[in-house]
Amino acid sequence: MTVIDLGTKRREQTLNNMEMRQTKTGFGKQTTEHDTTINEHYTQNLGVLESPDFFEPIETPLFATYEGQSVEVPNRKAIIRSDTGEVVSTVGHNYKVVNNATVFAAFDQALAESEIDLTGAYKRVSVASGGAKTILAYSFPAYEETITNRETGDVIRLTALLLNSYDASSMFSARFQEDRLICKNSMVGATDITTFAGRHTQNLQIEHAAEKIKQSIDVFCGKADLYKRWANDKISLDTAIKCFEKLSVKKGYTTEINEKRLEEYLEQWNVEVQALGHTKWALYNTLTHISTHAKVQERSLKAGNAPLRQLNREIELTKFLQGPGREFLDFGVAA
Numbered sequence: 001m002t003v004i005d006l007g008t009k010r011r012e013q014t015l016n017n018m019e020m021r022q023t024k025t026g027f028g029k030q031t032t033e034h035d036t037t038i039n040e041h042y043t044q045n046l047g048v049l050e051s052p053d054f055f056e057p058i059e060t061p062l063f064a065t066y067e068g069q070s071v072e073v074p075n076r077k078a079i080i081r082s083d084t085g086e087v088v089s090t091v092g093h094n095y096k097v098v099n100n101a102t103v104f105a106a107f108d109q110a111l112a113e114s115e116i117d118l119t120g121a122y123k124r125v126s127v128a129s130g131g132a133k134t135i136l137a138y139s140f141p142a143y144e145e146t147i148t149n150r151e152t153g154d155v156i157r158l159t160a161l162l163l164n165s166y167d168a169s170s171m172f173s174a175r176f177q178e179d180r181l182i183c184k185n186s187m188v189g190a191t192d193i194t195t196f197a198g199r200h201t202q203n204l205q206i207e208h209a210a211e212k213i214k215q216s217i218d219v220f221c222g223k224a225d226l227y228k229r230w231a232n233d234k235i236s237l238d239t240a241i242k243c244f245e246k247l248s249v250k251k252g253y254t255t256e257i258n259e260k261r262l263e264e265y266l267e268q269w270n271v272e273v274q275a276l277g278h279t280k281w282a283l284y285n286t287l288t289h290i291s292t293h294a295k296v297q298e299r300s301l302k303a304g305n306a307p308l309r310q311l312n313r314e315i316e317l318t319k320f321l322q323g324p325g326r327e328f329l330d331f332g333v334a335a
Contacts, residue, residue, distance in 0.1 A: 054100055054101055054125075054134075055081050055082050055083045055084075055131060056082035056083075056099070057079050057080070057081070057082070057088065057097050057099065057166050058079070058080045058081075058082050059077055059078075059079060059080075059097060060077060060078050060080055061073075061077055061078070062076045062077050062078045062090055075092060075093045076090055076091070076092065076093060077090070077091060077092075077093050077095070078090050078091075079091060079097065079132075079166045079167070081130075081131055086130065086131075088129075088130060088131050088132045088166050088167065089132050089166055089167030089168070091166075091167065091168045092168065095168050097166060098164060098172055100134050100136075100164050103162075103164055103172055104136055104162065104164070106206060106209075107136075107162060107174060107209065109206055110206045110209035110210045110213060111138075111210075111213060113206060113207070113210040114209075114210040114211075114213035114214050115214070116140070116213055116214070116217065117140070117142035117143070118140070118142070119141065119142045120140075120141040120142060121138065121139065121140050121141065121142070122138075122139055123136055123137060123138045123139070124136075124137050125137075129167065131166065132165060132166050132167040132169070133163070133164075133165045133166075133167070133169065133170075134163070134164050134165070135161065135162070135163055135311065136161075136162040136163075136164075137159065137160070137161050137162075138159060138160040138161075138162075139157060139159050139179070140157065140158045140159065140160075141157060143157060143158035143217065143220060144156065144157045144158075144181075145220075145221070145224035145227075147180075147224070147227045147228055147231055147281065148228075148231050148276065148281070152182065152275065153180075153181050153182030154180070154182055154275075154276075155180070155181045155182070156178040156179065156180050156181070156223075156224060156227065157178060157179050157181060158176065158178060158216065158217070158220045159176070159177055159178065159179045160174060160175065160176050160177075160216075161174070161175050161177065161311075162174045163311070174209070176212075176213070176216035176219075176220070178220065178223060178224075180285065180288070226331065227281060227284075230279060230280035230281040230284060230329075231276065231279055231280075231281040232279065233279055233280040233281075234277070234278055234279055235278055235279065235280055235283060235328070236278065237278065239328065240269055240278075240283050240286075240328075241266070242328075243283060243287075243325070243327075243328040244262055244265035244266060244269070244286075245257060245262065246320075246324055246325075247261070247265065247287070247320060248261040248262040248265065264290055265286060265287075265290060268286045268289050268290060269282070269283070269286045271286075271289075272285050272286050272289070280328075280329060283328060283329065284329055287317055287321075288317070290313075291310070291313040291314050291316070291317040292310060292313075292314070
């Protein structure tokens with residue numbers, strides 16, 4: 001494992017800059033200026049999802065034009081939107097399309113058979129890449145735990161995130177996790193609460209899914225106990241900075257720091273410590289806030305890919321917490 005150390009002089013300068021920033025601006029305001037949480041294209045209680053973004057995917061042979069003639073492309077096919085006629089993706093000829101409506105309805109059936117408390121539960125759908133990827137988020141208000149103070153919204157809730165694609169970029173997957181209500185941070189960890197995935201086949205194993213859903217409740221309670229311990233576990237500012245440095249290394253490098261990204265972590269850390277003190281819980285919420293709410297480039301916003309960018313950031317943070325991040329936040333048996 002590569003150990004990143006900017007050196008004593010560099011870290012002292014970082015600490016000094018943070019102190020000056022606190023004096024000049026005064027932290028404690030929770031900003032949502034760059035909020036890129038899942039866009040609520042359509043929200044409803046549980047039941048048949050009637051999202052206008054759902055469409056019937058049509059499979060058709062793929063052709064190319066050569067010297068004025070149409071030639072079929074071997075071993076490839078196109079996936080077309082039934083509502084607009086637009087090409088969603090091109091995939092291998094063996095690729096099996098799983099209809100969103102079919103697989104999401106099967107998950108609803110698994111929820112019903114799991115005997116999970118669905119009081120007040122609801123779901124919302126987001127579509128990215130022109131319909132090639134669909135994210136379905138569930139929220140379960142019956143399962144909430146207060147970490148420090150319910151009046152300030154420091155409460156976590158059990159949620160589920162489902163992903164399906166029509167472009168071979170990913171298999172169908174579902175994962176249970178927690179959201180922090182005060183800031184809508186998605187709580188990602190060394191492992192998600194419960195994760196299951198399947199290749200693109202027409203069948204979701206309802207009984208297996210229902211059992212996984214049952215398991216998620218016990219794991220959720222264990223994670224809540226862990227977060228409550230973190231709320232009392234003190235850490236130094238120097239330790240927090242070391243964590244942010246490791247997360248701010250430029251891609252393709254081993255030690256060179258992305259200064260802008262490091263600055264984002266430092267600013268959010270100051271926000272969190274105002275409410276939570278110098279604790280592991282503050283550190284964790286700094287990391288999850290950035291992964292949930294980081295600014296998305298304009299071209300991604302125009303393409304409607306903000307939800308997908310958020311999901312990718314959460315996956316990256318999970319990988320970090322599974323590896324070098326254990327030095328700072330150890331999920332132990334609760335994960």
